[in-house]
Amino acid sequence: MYLDSLKPAEGAVKTRKRIGRGTGSGRGGTSTRGHKGAKSRSGYSQKSGFEGGQMPLQRRVPKFGFKNINRVEYKAINLDVLQSLAESTNETVLNFDFFKAHGLVQKNDKVKILGRGELNKSVEVHAHAFSSTATSSIEKAGGKAVAL
Structure with missing residues (x-):
């Protein structure tokens, strides 16, 4: 077999x-x-969404809703996740760098701690926001909830 004897499979190439x-x-x-x-003429191009003069779909459908420019998106972390992390790593301070190192958040995320599950270990938690149930559970376990 030589390079000059190679050719595509039968029916793989059509003549233009x-x-x-x-x-x-x-x-x-x-x-x-x-x-x-x-x-039929050269230079013809049609606008995207043009429907031959009929009212286009994007204009027939009504507008609704709005985007709130002040909305803050939080990455939620629950107490049961904190409990399992605290047990496996034996850390007493759980901060943003800790969450990032364990793949829970990315560098531009904001963290909110939510109250699902239970926390039995005394830990100091640093986050951007806390739910009221999460704060009370952390403090009941002897820990501290520190807002960034």
């Missing part, structure tokens, strides 16, 4: 249509564009 090469080719004359109209 040679358009506008005379009437004998079967694709001369109008060159498969049909007769007259904008689509």
